Amino acid sequence: MIRGLYEAHLPVSNLKLSIEFYEGLGLQLDHKVEDNLAFLWIEKDKSWLGLWETEKVEVDYHPSLRHIAFQVSLADLKSSVAWLKDRGYAPREAFGFLPVEPFVMPHGEYAHAKIHFNDPDGNSLEFISKLENSKKIKNRMYLSEWEQINECRSENSK
Incomplete structure (x- = not known):
């Protein structure tokens, strides 16, 4: 349906x-x-x-109101902070993460990497990309940390 x-x-x-x-x-x-x-x-x-x-x-803002998440590729997400700033848009803190780079929130078999920002009226926007979580990582972290852990684990498994 x-x-x-x-x-x-x-x-x-x-x-x-x-x-x-x-x-x-x-x-x-x-x-x-x-x-x-x-x-x-x-x-x-x-x-x-x-x-x-x-x-x-x-x-008043609440995630159930005034929020849109736009799906983007992981490559685009990695450059999103600079991309937003180049256009005069400010990434913002979310879930305790400073807007220096995207961060990852794991959910069992998968995870989401994301960065948050607002439109001119304070509507909450985010760029998001789905990731596999085959290592069953449970902690939230910056994307660079996520990639480092996954790279180290994949190197150790060879």
Whole structure:
């Protein structure tokens, strides 16, 4: 029945500024509805983001509200801190990790590497990449530490 996520929506205080921000992330504007709603493709013809201009952006943040995670390749994630900074966007601390590089959160057989940042209205965004966790690592850590542990373990297993 369900094959994926087609759309997600966020409140914004300035639609024009927000369209520019999300286009800067690589999303493509598809269309606007009246003067207060725009749809941008995350992945063309597969998933999009709806931006709603409203005065009610000041809703307190909670991950169940105002949060979007964009799937990216691991190679892109590794360069994401510099990529964001080059565009004037600031990565932010999340789960106790400073925004110096992506960090990893393991979940049994798999893990997620991620970096968090905000849009101009404080909506929480992240770039995320799924990783295998064949070594059953349980601790959260920076991606460079994760790769070092996995490289050492794979060298020792030869």
